[in-house]
Amino acid sequence: MASTSDIQLNFSQNSLQEAGSYKLLELPSDLCNLVESSLDNATSLSLSIKGQENEEAVLCTQDRTYTVRSVVLSNTILIVKSSDSGGNSVDIRDQVNNILELAPCVPKLQKLDLLLRGKIYDENLAGMEIDSETTVSGLSIPFLLPRIELRKGTGLTYEQAKLDIQASDEELIRALKDRRILVINGELRPITPGYLLQILELVLTILVSLSLPHDAAPVDELSSILANDHEVSQTVTKQIIAWFGEVEDDKWKMDVRAVVGEMGLNLLREHRREPIAEDLLLTKWKSCVGDTFQSAISLDLLSGNYIKSNENSVSECTMLTYFPASALSADPAARFAHLFLARPRWKGDEISPFLNDIAVDKKERDKLLLKYCRAIIEAGSVWYTSRAQYNI
Amino acid sequence: MIIPITVAAPCSPNLLPPSLAKISHGEVVLIELQGSLNIECDEATDRNGQLVGILRVDETGNKPTLTIGHHFLEGKVVSLAKPIAILLRDNAEIEDCEHSQEAKPWRITALVKRKIVFSKRPMPITKQP
Numbered sequence: 001m002a003s004t005s006d007i008q009l010n011f012s013q014n015s016l017q018e019a020g021s022y023k024l025l026e027l028p029s030d031l032c033n034l035v036e037s038s039l040d041n042a043t044s045l046s047l048s049i050k051g052q053e054n055e056e057a058v059l060c061t062q063d064r065t066y067t068v069r070s071v072v073l074s075n076t077i078l079i080v081k082s083s084d085s086g087g088n089s090v091d092i093r094d095q096v097n098n099i100l101e102l103a104p105c106v107p108k109l110q111k112l113d114l115l116l117r118g119k120i121y122d123e124n125l126a127g128m129e130i131d132s133e134t135t136v137s138g139l140s141i142p143f144l145l146p147r148i149e150l151r152k153g154t155g156l157t158y159e160q161a162k163l164d165i166q167a168s169d170e171e172l173i174r175a176l177k178d179r180r181i182l183v184i185n186g187e188l189r190p191i192t193p194g195y196l197l198q199i200l201e202l203v204l205t206i207l208v209s210l211s212l213p214h215d216a217a218p219v220d221e222l223s224s225i226l227a228n229d230h231e232v233s234q235t236v237t238k239q240i241i242a243w244f245g246e247v248e249d250d251k252w253k254m255d256v257r258a259v260v261g262e263m264g265l266n267l268l269r270e271h272r273r274e275p276i277a278e279d280l281l282l283t284k285w286k287s288c289v290g291d292t293f294q295s296a297i298s299l300d301l302l303s304g305n306y307i308k309s310n311e312n313s314v315s316e317c318t319m320l321t322y323f324p325a326s327a328l329s330a331d332p333a334a335r336f337a338h339l340f341l342a343r344p345r346w347k348g349d350e351i352s353p354f355l356n357d358i359a360v361d362k363k364e365r366d367k368l369l370l371k372y373c374r375a376i377i378e379a380g381s382v383w384y385t386s387r388a389q390y391n392i
Numbered sequence: 393m394i395i396p397i398t399v400a401a402p403c404s405p406n407l408l409p410p411s412l413a414k415i416s417h418g419e420v421v422l423i424e425l426q427g428s429l430n431i432e433c434d435e436a437t438d439r440n441g442q443l444v445g446i447l448r449v450d451e452t453g454n455k456p457t458l459t460i461g462h463h464f465l466e467g468k469v470v471s472l473a474k475p476i477a478i479l480l481r482d483n484a485e486i487e488d489c490e491h492s493q494e495a496k497p498w499r500i501t502a503l504v505k506r507k508i509v510f511s512k513r514p515m516p517i518t519k520q521p
Binding site: 022024051081 | 399408443445
C-alpha cells in the first residue's frame, strides 16, 4: 500500500564509521551571510577553531573571534541525506545530541603580553640583529652588522603567534600595531616607548628640516636618512611609520593624531604616581610636538590612559594620573576591582574607555556595568560605584 | 592547536526526494526526535542499512509523519532561530592526520534553516498500513 510519497528512512550502510563525523554549528547572522555567500559563489572561506587543550575554544574568521560552546540537547537530531541507492530512500548519517553555539567575543590577546616578556627591542639592540629580509614589509633589507648571533627559536614568531593566540588574523595584526610590536627577522619584538618616541621625534625633525610634506613624505628617503645618520634600521622605520599613518606608492601620509597622541602618552607615562596638572601637561605637550601639529592636541587622544582627579580643590585645577587600560586585568571582576580601587566612583563616560577592550560592543559593556556596578544618578549624570566590596 | 574549517559544497550532489528537499536544503534534512532511537542488535554493525521507518510529507510540505514499527509520529516543520551549518569531518585527510599532531579539518557542507521536529508522543497503531 506504500504510495510514491513514502520515503524509507534507513540507517546508512556504514553507520558506525560515520557516527561522530557530523557536527551542527549554530551561526550568528553575520557569519551566516559569509558562509552563505561562500557556498553560493563557491568562493573559499576559511574559518578556524583555535585553542590549546586547556583553553576554551574560539572560532576565528578573517577579522572576528567567537567563543564556541557545546550545548547538550535533550532531543536527538538525525542528520539525513539521500541514500547512495537513490530513489525514495534516505539514510541517517549521524545522530547528534549537542550543538555548537557561537557568541562574538573580544580576541584573547593577553597571552601575547606574557609570551613577549623580555623580548623588548630598544636602541641598544638597534641595527644589530637584522640580517635578513622580513616578511611584513616584503622588502629586502641589506645585510646589516650581524654582530650578535641570532638566538633563533627563543623568540615568538609571527607564525607561532597565529597558532597560539586566540584571535583572528586581522585582530592579531591590529594588536601588533596597538601594542607597538615590531616583527624583526620574523620574531615579534615590542619596542620600548622611549625608543619609539626617539624615532618619532627624529622623523618629525627630518620632515621639518628637509621641508617634506607630512601627508606625502617619501618613505625611502626617510628610512635611509634614519638608517645612515641615526642607525635606525629600515625595517624598524618602515613598520613604525606604517603604525602612524598610511603608506602608499612610497609616500607616507602621517596620521597626525596618532603621532601627537603617542607623544602626549609619553609625557603622561611619567606620572604614574605623581599626578600632573592638566594645564601643565598640555603646555609641555605643545612644546614637544612643535607649532605645526599643536592644533591636533586633545585630551581625547589619551582616553583610556589617564584618570582625572580634583584633589587640589583650592586651586581648582584638574590633575591627571597615568592609568593605562592596557595594564588592567582582562577578567572583568578583577578589572572592576582595580578600577574601583583607583577611584571609588566613576562617571559613565569616564569608565567606558577602560572597558572597551573587554567588551565586544556597547551592549556588552552595559551588561558588564550592570553586573559589576551600582549606578547612581546625581545632578543629571550617571555615576558608577562598586557593587560588591572587593577585598584584595 | 588550530582546527581548520573550510566551506565547500560536495562536488557530486546527491539530491533528497523532492518532498524533503524543499524543506530546507537539497541534500540534507535535520530530523529532531524527542528521545532517541534505541536499537537492540547483537553486533553493532547489524544495523547498517536497516530500515528505521517510513517518512511521509504531505503536499503542503508542512505535515511530516513518521511510522516506526507500531508507532506513529506526527511532526511539524519549524524554522530555526539561527541557521545551522552542518560540519563534516574531512574523511579524505583522516588517514594522514592520524599520525601527526595536526587536527582533523572540518568542512561546512550545508546551511540549514528549517528542520522537521517530532515532538509529540508516538501513537500506537494496530494495523500496519
